[in-house]
Amino acid sequence: MRILFIGDIFGNTGRRVLAECLRTIIEGKKIDVCIGNGENAAGGRGLTSNLFKKLRKYGLDIITGGNHSFSIPDSDIEFMENERVLRPLNFPPGNIGRGATVITIPDGRSIGVINLQGRTFMHEALDCPFRTGKAAIEEMRKSTPIIVVDFHAEATSEKLAFANYVDGTVSAVLGTHTHVQTSDEKVLKGGTAYISDAGMTGPEDSIIGMQRKQVIRRFLMQTPVRFEPAEGGPMLNGVIIEVEDTTGKALSIERIYERVTFHE
Template sequence: MRILFIGDIFGNPGRRALAERLSSLIDDNSVDVCIANGENAAGGRGITANLFKKLRKYGVHVITGGNHSFAIPDNDKIFMDHPAILRPHNYPPGNIGKGTTLFTLEDGRSIGVVNLQGRTFFHETLDCPFRMGKAAIKELRETTPIIFVDFHAEASSEKIALAWHVDGLATAVVGTHTHVQTADEHILPGGTAFITDVGMTGPENSCIGMKPEGVIKRFLLQTYARFEPSNSSPMINGVIIDADDDTGKALSISRIFERLSLP
């Protein structure tokens, strides 16, 4: 199975990039399933039901989330009603939605997807992603050997540690959240593909998606400054992972970094 994962879709530039390029990217690389992190799809924070439908129309099969999953009020139904959108699995009990799903391809093959959020440098009080993630992976492996994990976390060490924790159980553990693509993609000894951060599908000329002026002001003055999403220089960041259908072990992982010239 060939898996395409798209790094954090940020605002209008990220959506425009996918509208223009995702279909051909899937076809050119003979992709079987496309997963994308969409928690920043709506102006840099959150996702709406309409944008969820658009991303699915562009070719995304499963959409993962993170700390901004619930940033937009009244979007509960997209989490309650559709198995193709996830929020972090280790959110406390009582939250709407779910953090795992099983996606079945037309040819009958299936892939389990797990969405987790880290705890280091986050304000939320979350359940342990290590324990909950491993339990979720083992449960999904009763149905399919191919398990994909989006670990939405700040600290590189936490992401790397989780990948080692589930090495040999998960097909891939990919990091999201920091919006900066890392150059450390590799396969761990047990057969789990890993990259610390896939990066951002959005405006390259920005401070991780936002116009630099407001971010600089915040750092200089240490007081509130309004952040505005940048709308320029769209790019696509992602990874392609090949997995063995029988064992679920990763065979390869490669990065995608494309700059697009769009009007």
């Protein structure tokens, strides 16, 4: 199975990149399943029902989340019950939505996706992603050997530690959240593909998606500043993983960092 994973889709620019390029990549690279992190799809914070539908139409099969998963209006949370949208599994029980899902693609093969959030340098007090993740993987392996984990975290050490902790039991552990792609993609000894961060699909002329001036002002002044999404330098960041169907082991991981020109 060939899986395309898209790094944090940021605002209008990120969505437009996918609208223009995703179908071509899916066909050209013979992609079977497309997963993308959508926590920043709505103006940099959260996702909405309307945008969820649009991302699905552009070619995304499953949309994962992160610390911004709950940054949405209370009136618009029903889409969070859809089996193709995830938020981190280790948020306290009782929250809306799910953190793990298994879907069957048109040719009959199944793939499971688990979304976790790290705790190092993150604000939320969450359950242990290592223990929560391991239990979810054990349960999911009863229905499919092909499992992708989106590990949404700040610290590379936490992401790498988790990947080594579950190496050989999942097809891939893919980092998200920093919006800066790392060049450490590899297949670990046990057969788990890994990258510390898949990067951002959105405006490269920005500071991790937001307008540069505003972010610089925040650092200089140390007082609140309203951040707005930037628009320039559309790019697509992600990885393609090739997985052996019967064992779920990764055969390869290829990094994508593509600058895009919009056609008016």
